[in-house]
Structure formats: structure tokens, C-alpha cells
Amino acid sequence: MTEKKIRVLVAKPGLDGHDRGAKVVARALRDAGMEVIYTGLRQTPEMIAEAALQEDVDVVGLSILSGAHMALTPRLLELLKINGQSHVKIFIGGIIPDEDLHRLKEMGVTGVYGPGASTEDIIRDVRLAVAG
Amino acid sequence: MTYSQAVLNGDRLALTRLLTQVENDMPDGRAALIELFPHTGKAHLIGVTGSPGTGKSSLVNQLALYYRKTENKRVAIVAVDPSSPFTGGAVLGDRVRMRDLAGDTGVFIRSMATRGSLGGLAQSTANMVQVFDAAGFDVIIIETVGAGQSEVDVARLAHTTLVVEAPGLGDDIQAIKAGILEIADILVVNKADRPGVENTEKALKSMLELAHPAARIFQHHGSSMRIAAPAQESSSKLTWIPPIQRTVSTEGKGIVELTQAIARHVAHLTQSGDWAVRERARLEVELDALIREELVSRFRRDVPQKQYENMLEKIIQREMSPGEAVKLLMNGRLK
Numbered sequence: 048m049t050e051k052k053i054r055v056l057v058a059k060p061g062l063d064g065h066d067r068g069a070k071v072v073a074r075a076l077r078d079a080g081m082e083v084i085y086t087g088l089r090q091t092p093e094m095i096a097e098a099a100l101q102e103d104v105d106v107v108g109l110s111i112l113s114g115a116h117m118a119l120t121p122r123l124l125e126l127l128k129i130n131g132q133s134h135v136k137i138f139i140g141g142i143i144p145d146e147d148l149h150r151l152k153e154m155g156v157t158g159v160y161g162p163g164a165s166t167e168d169i170i171r172d173v174r175l176a177v178a179g
Numbered sequence: 180m181t182y183s184q185a186v187l188n189g190d191r192l193a194l195t196r197l198l199t200q201v202e203n204d205m206p207d208g209r210a211a212l213i214e215l216f217p218h219t220g221k222a223h224l225i226g227v228t229g230s231p232g233t234g235k236s237s238l239v240n241q242l243a244l245y246y247r248k249t250e251n252k253r254v255a256i257v258a259v260d261p262s263s264p265f266t267g268g269a270v271l272g273d274r275v276r277m278r279d280l281a282g283d284t285g286v287f288i289r290s291m292a293t294r295g296s297l298g299g300l301a302q303s304t305a306n307m308v309q310v311f312d313a314a315g316f317d318v319i320i321i322e323t324v325g326a327g328q329s330e331v332d333v334a335r336l337a338h339t340t341l342v343v344e345a346p347g348l349g350d351d352i353q354a355i356k357a358g359i360l361e362i363a364d365i366l367v368v369n370k371a372d373r374p375g376v377e378n379t380e381k382a383l384k385s386m387l388e389l390a391h392p393a394a395r396i397f398q399h400h401g402s403s404m405r406i407a408a409p410a411q412e413s414s415s416k417l418t419w420i421p422p423i424q425r426t427v428s429t430e431g432k433g434i435v436e437l438t439q440a441i442a443r444h445v446a447h448l449t450q451s452g453d454w455a456v457r458e459r460a461r462l463e464v465e466l467d468a469l470i471r472e473e474l475v476s477r478f479r480r481d482v483p484q485k486q487y488e489n490m491l492e493k494i495i496q497r498e499m500s501p502g503e504a505v506k507l508l509m510n511g512r513l514k
Binding site: 051052073074076077078079080081082083084085086087090091093094097098100101102103130131132 | 191192195196198199203262263266267268269270271272274275278281282284287288289290292294
């Protein structure tokens with residue numbers, strides 16, 4: 048029997064094409080021993096929810112630099128719920144104004160990481176979130 | 180309701196959960212595999228393998244699109260990527276090239292890491308394929324990086340194996356080294372819009388002639404053979420000569436021709452009886468693997484770890500050979 052690996056979907060919703068942050072995080076999580084499924088650019092919440100279902104992931108990491116986080120995040124949470132995957136944790140990286148932090152956390156987002164965030168913090172938080 | 184019932188009813192959440200159970204070899208997964216087995220054996224399994232960077236994922240994307248749109252078949256994809264040998268982690272990026280399939284519920288893509296297990300990878304892939312087969316997917320595409328023996332084993336699961344090459348990726352010796360040409364039912368030269376495509380094709384052709392001596396005679400003396408040999412020779416022998424197909428998967432070029440070649444291969448398998456032969460070989464390998472696994476776990480259960488370590492110590496001290504130790508350990512268990 049193999050030890051259950053943490054599976055993370057790293058997705059880039061919306062229309063901006065800056066995926067460097069997403070790739071850095073994907074790589075950091077891989078180096079922490081996790082299995083990271085990377086979807087690439089310009090994903091809709093529907094595509095992300097479908098990928099999360101097919102891959103049976105524990106966590107979804109969203110990289111959003113377009114300012115559309117307050118539209119994309121609730122939609123994704125709703126779709127995950129419809130699919131029976133409300134146990135899946137979400138974290139967000141990108142440019143998120145301070146005033147939105149509280150509301151995102153209220154929705155159930157486990158972590159929000161801006162420029163300069165440490166990958167060690169992200170890894171620790173992902174592990175904690177999966178452990179429940 | 181059990182996993183297997185839910186999967187048979189088309190429950191996608193149950194399907195994805197069961198795939199995880201099966202991949203991790205959990206008790207629920209094992210139980211479900213037993214229940215699902217009678218429902219397997221209907222899907223066409225296509226293996227796609229080749230060196231990194233030959234465009235396998237894009238090709239799989241195009242094939243799946245074709246089977247969805249033109250033949251309205253349900254398609255499952257098992258995309259295997261390597262785990263890091265140091266951290267055990269993996270970045271599975273095949274979905275990036277399969278964007279066109281997103282949002283179609285008739286396609287189910289599952290990424291899988293090799294997890295460093297040698298024989299285990301083929302086994303867990305086989306089990307995941309069985310789940311998809313039972314769930315009613317018509318075509319199951321298994322994509323692996325053709326870099327080592329375990330990938331070759333995975334490709335052997337398939338009824339039809341495509342080996343993908345691309346121009347300008349190292350010299351033709353690479354293909355022999357990898358040892359994957361022999362398993363090819365169809366050779367695909369992808370990225371065929373690139374310079375050097377003729378050379379790649381030529382190299383593959385000459386390599387094929389080495390791997391299939393019968394094919395060489397046939398090709399070199401094709402017309403004279405047909406005159407000399409009795410007519411039944413060609414119809415009864417039914418040797419399959421792997422065709423070489425050119426594709427440009429980013430533009431969808433050559434895909435229809437490739438699917439026609441795949442269809443011809445399926446027809447060949449059925450007419451020649453090779454389909455049954457392959458099924459038999461595949462299931463035999465699976466049975467053998469399971470027996471081996473069970474015997475090893477019985478052995479570990481019955482022989483105390485201490486005894487095993489004592490033997491190992493004696494072997495290290497050159498007081499006993501590994502062969503003698505095995506005899507002693509096994510007989511000790513049988514007494």
C-alpha cells in the first residue's frame with residue numbers, strides 16, 4: 048500500500064497570461080513531494096472544476112493577476128460543491144487587494160499569497176489544510 | 180451503494196474516487212476491481228509512447244477530439260508522467276496540451292505519476308484502465324514517456340501501440356537504445372512540418388526492416404514475391420507491418436489518416452486472431468504479477484523479520500549464498 052500523496056491542481060483562470068508565479072508554486076509543491084497537476088493558461092471556473100473532479104485533487108491553487116478573483120472564486124467554489132467536492136481546499140496567489148482578503152477567507156479560501164510570499168508558507172498551509 | 184455499482188451507473192465522482200483508491204492500492208479499490216472485472220474487456224486500449232518533446236500529449240488531444248466528434252465515442256486518457264526520484268513529487272502537465280477536451284463530459288483525463296515503482300506502475304495503470312473499461316469508455320488512451328522498461332510494460336497493456344517520434348531530436352541511434360520500436364504497431368512522425376522529417380522517416384524505415392525481417396523481404400521484393408508465392412500465403416499469414424504516419428498535431432494534420440491506420444490495425448487484430456492472443460498475454464502477465472505479489476506478502480508474513488535479517492547477515496559475511504538462504508527460508512516456512 049502506498050502512502051496517500053497530496054494532489055494539487057494549479058490553475059490559471061481568467062485572461063492574463065502571466066503564469067510565472069503559478070509555475071514557481073507548482074514546482075515548490077512538487078519539491079515538497081506533492082503531485083501537482085498543471086492546467087495551463089486561460090481556464091474557466093468550469094474547466095477548473097472539471098479538472099479537479101477528474102484528477103480527484105485535495106487542493107486547488109489559483110493564480111489570479113487580473114483582478115477578477117471576486118468573480119472567479121465564488122463560481123469555482125459553487126461548482127466544486129455541485130460536483131460533490133466541497134472537501135477540496137482552495138488557495139489563491141496573485142495580486143489581491145487587502146480589502147478582499149477577509150471576504151475570500153469567509154468564502155472558505157484557505158490562504159492568499161501576494162508578491163514576496165514564501166513557498167515554505169504555502170507548502171505548510173497546504174499540508175495543514177489537507178490534514179484538516 | 181458500493182463504488183463499483185456507482186461507477187457502473189455512471190457516477191463521475193465515484194469514478195474519480197475509485198481511481199484514487201485503485202492507484203493507491205487501497206482495500207476498497209481492490210474489492211471494486213473484483214466486482215468490476217466481469218464488465219471489462221470491451222474498450223479499445225491505445226498506448227501512446229515516445230521520447231519527451233515529441234508531442235505525445237498534443238497528439239492524444241487530437242485523437243481524442245477525433246473519436247469524440249467523428250465517432251461519438253467516450254474517451255478516457257491515462258497520462259503518465261515521471262515522479263521526481265528525490266522528492267517523490269511530480270508536476271503533471273499533460274492537461275496543458277489537452278485544453279480542447281476541457282468541458283466535454285465524454286472525455287475523462289486522469290494524470291498519474293510514476294511514483295518510482297518499477298513493476299508497480301504497469302500494475303496500477305492496468306487497474307485504472309480496467310476501471311475506465313468497466314465504466315463504459317469505448318477508447319482508452321494510455322500516454323507514457325518512452326524512456327524505460329516500465330513504460331514499455333505499460334505500453335504492452337494496449338491493443339494498439341503508437342510510438343511517436345519527431346524530427347531533430349537526437350540521432351537515429353536513440354530509437355534503438357530506447358528499445359521501444361519493437362513494440363510499435365504504428366509509428367508516428369509528429370511535427371512533420373519541421374525540417375528533417377525525411378531523415379527521421381528514413382531512419383525509422385531502416386530500423387523497422389531490422390525489427391521485422393519479414394517486412395524487409397516483403398518490401399524489397401514485393402511484386403516478385405507475390406508472383407512466386409502461392410496466393411494463400413499473403414492472405415493466411417497476415418503479418419502486420421507497422422505503418423509510418425506523418426502528423427502535425429498542433430494543426431490536426433494527418434490525424435484522420437492516423438485514425439484510419441488505427442482502425443486497420445484493429446481489423447487486423449480481429450481477423451488474424453491477434454486480439455485474443457494479446458488479451459491472453461495481457462491477462463496472463465497480470466495474473467502472474469498478482470501471484471508474485473501475494474506470495475511475497477505471504478512470505479513476509481510467515482517468516483519473522485529477525486530470521487530474514489540473520490540470513491542477510493550471513494550472506495554479507497559470505498557464510499552463505501543468497502541462493503542457499505532462499506532455500507532455507509522457504510523450506511523453514513514449509514515445515
